[in-house]
Amino acid sequence: MKSDVKNKVKKYYGKIAKKVNSGVGNNCCSTSSCCGDISKSSLIYEGENLNDLPKEAVEASLGCANPVLFAELKEGETVLDLxxxxxxxxxxSSKYVGSTGKVYGLDMTDEMLELAxxxxxxxxxxxxxxxxGFIEDIPLQSETIDVIMSNCVINLxxxxxxxxxxxYRVLKNGGRLAIADIITMKYIPLDLREKAGMWCGCLGGTLNIQEYGSILEKVGFKNIEVKSVHIYTKSIIEETFLKNKYLDEAVKDIDLxxxxxxxxGAYVKAYKL
Structure with missing residues (x-):
């Protein structure tokens, strides 16, 4: 990731974590988040008992879907969340893999790691x-992970x-990638993609289905599936993205x-065979 974009993204999520860490509450995400409405966390994680989790973990959830359910985790597996x-x-995930399993979480932001x-x-x-660490340089040995998850992060x-x-490197043979992400459904003018605020909002760096599949295939993955599950219409963007006070002002002036x-929003699954 280019350093200026990486620094803006890091600063953006650092602010979110600081608010939760301070106990003030996650006001910037109570109405909107990176990829959706955090007040609807219970809908994103439908069927999961969020009451077992610290409220700070739920408040700092910035994803667009439930990769835990999609990953179909099994007892004893080793999991990495990017x-x-x-x-x-x-x-x-720790509940699904049990005492014989292990779950790693990787993040580049000190404030988020403190909160986690x-x-x-x-x-x-x-x-x-x-x-x-960075997802482009995972600090784990090769072929040590059964399942890699991610929730609206690869696009950043x-x-x-x-x-x-x-x-692919850190997955064991037979391991699987199971992530939720944002994809592009039609052409977007370059000037819109280059707005730093759109990166923080998970939009500027998205790929289309064909591009996503091609990269996965190039790095070695097999049995690749990239499937859109919900379209971000103009009204959804207005409701979930543009109410976020931490987004760049330039983004708020975009012609929707x-x-x-x-x-x-999409589910992406692929295997290392």
Whole structure:
């Protein structure tokens, strides 16, 4: 990822974590988040018991879907969550893999890692470890992970091929990638993509289905599936993105007709065979 974009993204999510860490509340995400409405976390994680999780983990959830359910985790598996934030997916996964399994969370933001470790202590889980690092340079040995998850994070990287090749490297043979992400459904003018605020809002760095599949295939993945599950219409963008006071002002001046239906939440699954 280009350093200026990476720094803006890091600063953006650092602010979110600081608010939650301070106990003030996640006001910037109570109405909107990176990829959706955080007040609807219970809908994103439908069927999951969020009451077992620290409220700070739920408040700092910035995803667009439920990768834990999509990943179909099994007892004893070793799992890596890329861009783990406040730890919601990691802590949920710890219950599925059990005492014989292990869940790693990787994040580049000190404030998020601080929050995640606080949430880990509150849960009292012993099969969880949070790591500092970048998804383009995963600090784990090759072929050590059964399942890689991610929730609306790959789109933030400016070097998706490197990020996905790193995911492939650390997966065991037979391992799987199961992520939720944002994809592009139609052409977006370059000037819109280059607005830093759109990166923080998970929109500027998205790929279309064909591009996503091509990169996954290039780095070695097999049995690739990239499937859109919900389209971001003009009204959804207005409701969930533009109410976020931390977004760049330039984003708020965008002609929404140009991006109406241009983005979608998607599930991405692929295997290392």
């Amino acid at each position: 861009g783990s934030g406040g730890g919601i997916n990691v802590l949920m 470790n606080k949430n880990k202590e509150k849960m009292g889980v012993t099969n969880v470890e949070f790591l500092k 990287s400016d070097n998706k091929e490197k990020a996905l090749s790193e995911a 007709d140009l991006i109406d239906g241009a983005f979608a």
